[in-house]
Amino acid sequence: MLDKRDLNNADDSQQRYQAILESAARVICARGYDGASMQEIAEACGMTKAGLYHHIETKEKLLVAIMNYGMDLFEDQVIAKVIDIADPVERLKACMAKNIKLVTSGSSKEVTIILHEHNTLTGHSRKEMDARKKKYVRFLESTISEAIRRGQIRRVDSTLAAFAFLGSVLWTYKWFRQDGALSEEQVAAGMVDLFFRGLMPGRQ
């Protein structure tokens, strides 16, 4: 069994590992995966290259770790927080607001890497990342279908609506600026309003 010191060590080591992923993500996001050298990444982490290789075996494994870290953040801060909301429309609205918040409040570098470096992955890692992304699309589709069955929204194609949802949400990584005219809250509330008004049943 672990004693308290071991647990603290485990925490320290995990925090250190996350700090490496954060710094590496910053470099890869700015320079692209092929453009970023392990030397630059090590410097950004305040380490020697040998020190960095002590934590991460290869550059591709580093990329996979960053992507998985981004998906973990997303699952913790978005999916886990909304999955138990009983009303499917409220579940979707909360999901959109929280996902926008995740992108606007600093995780846009992981999002950028997940989106831009998809083709860089090969074999098993690529399949695994595809599966994690598809799980989100399926969650959106099935929640939209549930809302249609309950008569809360009109009969739209759930796949199309899921990708329109994702487009509004994920596109924010391209244009949102912390010092821009719109606050995070305004963007989240405005996107939820625009998107869900389009789904409401009505006479138009």
Place this chain on the structure above:
Amino acid sequence: MLDKRDLNNADDSQQRYQAILESAARVICARGYDGASMQEIAEACGMTKAGLYHHIETKEKLLVAIMNYGMDLFEDQVIAKVIDIADPVERLKACMAKNIKLVTSGSSKEVTIILHEHNTLTGHSRKEMDARKKKYVRFLESTISEAIRRGQIRRVDSTLAAFAFLGSVLWTYKWFRQDGALSEEQVAAGMVDLFFRGLMPGRQ
């Protein structure tokens, strides 16, 4: 003055240049800018590396030329076709449908490059590309504002609505497949329906 043979030569040379940009775009899209070598690009064009350098001075100039080619296609096939539509809502709807069509029907590689390699550009080229993109955002914002002034759509933030529009449209490059369940027409019509229903004035 040019005689007919000169004009034919000019056409041939322009067609050849466009064919180079198309092939190069395919390679850069698949491998990323840093990952794609001039050797690979030359091979994809059916040329020697020296032959390629005869047409294009540097790799960065090639990238700039591909991006400008993508923006030219967009301006010819989308903006020029809708700019004279008097009704602002009809102008926006046609613009969305035509832009989706551009992305789904084969220009997604130029779109991918314009979006992913933005940070690769430097100095003047970057400013120029930024200005071309911003012009599109301004066009959307001012058309949305015009529709609000005319009472055709409700009072939404025009910047937010412009980026929600762009998110729905440009995101299609990520998920649309020619052999998928939804046709190009279904995607275009479905996105227009979802987005514009969200803008309609009404009691909800």
